[in-house]
Structure formats: C-alpha cells, structure tokens
Amino acid sequence: MTPPIIEVLPAEPTEAPPVVLVHGAANSASVWTYWQQQLADAGIASYAAGLRGHDPGDATTDLGGTSMHDYADDVRAASAALNERPVVMGWSMGGLIAMMVAATGEASACVGLAPSTPARRIEDSVEIRRGEYDATEYGITSHDPADQPAMPDLDIDEREIALASLCRESRRASDERKAGIVIESLPCPLLIVTGGQDRQWSRSRYDGLWLDADYAEVEGASHWGLVLSRRALDPLVPRLCDWIRKLD
Numbered sequence: 270m271t272p273p274i275i276e277v278l279p280a281e282p283t284e285a286p287p288v289v290l291v292h293g294a295a296n297s298a299s300v301w302t303y304w305q306q307q308l309a310d311a312g313i314a315s316y317a318a319g320l321r322g323h324d325p326g327d328a329t330t331d332l333g334g335t336s337m338h339d340y341a342d343d344v345r346a347a348s349a350a351l352n353e354r355p356v357v358m359g360w361s362m363g364g365l366i367a368m369m370v371a372a373t374g375e376a377s378a379c380v381g382l383a384p385s386t387p388a389r390r391i392e393d394s395v396e397i398r399r400g401e402y403d404a405t406e407y408g409i410t411s412h413d414p415a416d417q418p419a420m421p422d423l424d425i426d427e428r429e430i431a432l433a434s435l436c437r438e439s440r441r442a443s444d445e446r447k448a449g450i451v452i453e454s455l456p457c458p459l460l461i462v463t464g465g466q467d468r469q470w471s472r473s474r475y476d477g478l479w480l481d482a483d484y485a486e487v488e489g490a491s492h493w494g495l496v497l498s499r500r501a502l503d504p505l506v507p508r509l510c511d512w513i514r515k516l517d
Contacts, residue, residue, distance in 0.1 A: 272343045273298065273324065274350075275317040277305035283312040285513055286356050286377050289348050290317040293361030293496075295404040295438040297323045300360070300496050302430055307506040313513070316355070318347040320366075325436045333399045335439040337450055341369040348375055356513055360496045361385060361470070364461075365446065368480075371455050378458045378516055380509065382495040383470035386478065388449025395448035400440035409435065422466060422494040422501070431497055455480055460512055462505065464490030483512065 275298050288308060290301045298317035308315045320340045322330035344366055348355050357376040359367035364384020371379035408419040414428040423431060459482040463472045466489055475484070485508055487494070490501040 272321050272347075273319040274347050275299070275301065275305065275319070276314075277309045277317075278314045279309045279312045281312065282314075285313045285510070286353055286516075287314040287316060287351055288380075288513075289344060289351075289355045289357050289376075290315055291344055291357065291359035291363030291366050292317070292320065292323070292434070293359075293363050294443065295402070295407060295436060296431070296434040297325055297436055299430060299434045303427075303497060303499050303502055304506070307502055308510075311506060311510045313510060316347055316351070318344050320344075320363075322439070323436050325434065327436070332401050332437055332439040334441055337366065337369065337442045337445045340366050340442065344370045345373075345375055353377070356380060356516075358382070359384060361492065362442075362446065365450055368452050368455065368459070369450060371457050371459070372452050374456050376457055378460070378513065379455060380460045380462065382462050383464060383467055383492055384461065385446050385450075386474065387452035387480070389451060389453065389479065391449045391451060393448070395444060397444045397448065398440050401437045402440055402443070403437055404435045406438075420491065420493045420497075422489060422491045422498050424499075427497045427499065431493055452480070458516060459483070460485065460509070462487065462495060462509075464492060464495050464501070466490055466494065467492045 298319040301317040322332040354377040356378045357367040358380035360382040364381030494501045
C-alpha cells in the first residue's frame with residue numbers, strides 16, 4: 270500500500286519552498302493538522318507524509334520487519350513528487366528520518382521538532398528484533414482525552430486528534446534507533462526546536478550534537494505540544510517561516 274500524503278496548499282502560491290512533514294513513532298500524518306493550517310495561512314505549501322503501516326485503520330500491514338531506512342524511502346518518495354527540493358521537517362522519530370533524507374542531499378533544509386538523535390557509530394551490542402508495539406510504550410495507556418499525562422499542554426480537541434492518530438510501530442525501527450542511525454554531516458541548514466516542558470527531549474539532550482544547527486525553544490511546550498498545541502504553534506510557526514524564507 271502506498272503511504273498517504275496529506276496535501277495542504279496556500280490560497281496563493283509563494284516563492285517559499287514546500288514543507289514535507291514526517292510524523293513520529295506510533296502515530297500518523299494527522300498529527301500535523303494544525304501545522305498544515307498555519308503553514309497554509311503563512312503562504313507555505315505542506316505535505317504530511319504517512320509512513321508505511323501508520324494508517325490507524327490499517328490492521329493488516331506487517332510492520333515487524335520495517336526499518337528506519339524503509340521510512341526514509343517513504344519520505345524520499347513524497348519529496349520526489351514535488352517540483353523542487355523541499356524543507357523536510359519531522360517530529361520525534363520523524364525528525365531523525367528527516368535528517369536521514371536531508372543527509373542524501375534531497376532537502377533544501379531540515380527541521381527537527383525534538384528529534385530522535387543520530388549517532389556517529391552503530392552500537393553492535395543492541396539486538397535488532399522483529400515485532401510491533403503500540404503507544405503504551407510512550408505512556409499513553411488510556412483513550413480518555415481527559416486522562417493524558419503525556420499531553421499536559423493540549424486541550425481536549427488537540428488530545429482527541431493525538432489519540433485518533435495512534436497506531437502500531439515497528440520494533441525493528443525502534444531498536445535501530447537505539448543502536449544508532451549514523452549521520453556524519455548534513456549538506457543543508459538544520460533547525461532543532463525543543464519544548465520547555467519536554468523532560469525527555471529537552472535542549473540539553475542535543476548539547477553533544479556534532480551537526481551544525483540553529484536552535485529554538487518554545488516555552489511551556491511538551492513533546493506533544495510541539496506538534497499539536499495551538500498555543501505553541503502561534504509563536505513557533507512564524508519563527509519557522511522566517512527561518513525558511515531567510516535560507517536563500
């Protein structure tokens with residue numbers, strides 16, 4: 270099955286490059302709902318790439334052997350359909366996938382929202398297993414929007430979008446991230462955005478990163494808030510758009 274792409278275009282075309290959006294682990298392209306609306310309002314076209322097997326209604330695709338490189342291939346296919354090299358932007362696991370795509374020269378710029386970090390070498394002692402898991406591994410154990418401690422800054426509507434986006438994930442891809450996805454350098458600008466309320470992927474998590482990058486922090490944003498909190502996006506999207514437009 271070809272992974273879906275959610276396309277949202279601005280009312281009037283602009284000279285800004287399009288943005289390809291890459292979701293995180295155990296969720297799907299619908300997490301970009303508010304991002305796509307705000308990017309369109311700012312005059313930037315966006316394409317939310319669904320990774321294989323990440324349609325919440327798909328119970329048949331076997332994700333057990335799916336690799337991080339398979340996911341990067343999905344994003345490359347979405348990018349190749351465009352008329353110009355896009356800005357590739359990813360959240361969490363998707364941020365690392367965005368870097369993998371950018372490392373091969375297929376992006377004009379790369380943005381990571383609290384991205385999983387790359388490595389300089391592979392840790393051979395990590396076992397790469399086959400299998401699947403779900404969002405309970407990330408602390409989401411209830412489908413009640415009012416009971417979501419992992420989403421402290423999301424309102425009920427935002428939490429409902431988050432919960433509707435949840436799906437299965439590849440154990441192999443998770444183990445590959447633990448073993449290390451090697452990225453030595455990027456041939457394009459990189460922006461890393463962190464949330465002030467994100468305890469797992471705070472700004473300090475990237476202190477040892479060897480890749481040249483610009484940094485921005487959103488005060489009060491949790492990990493989920495970076496992708497779905499409209500209060501976080503209100504100041505963040507204009508900052509991102511300014512960064513994109515200054516690339517030339």
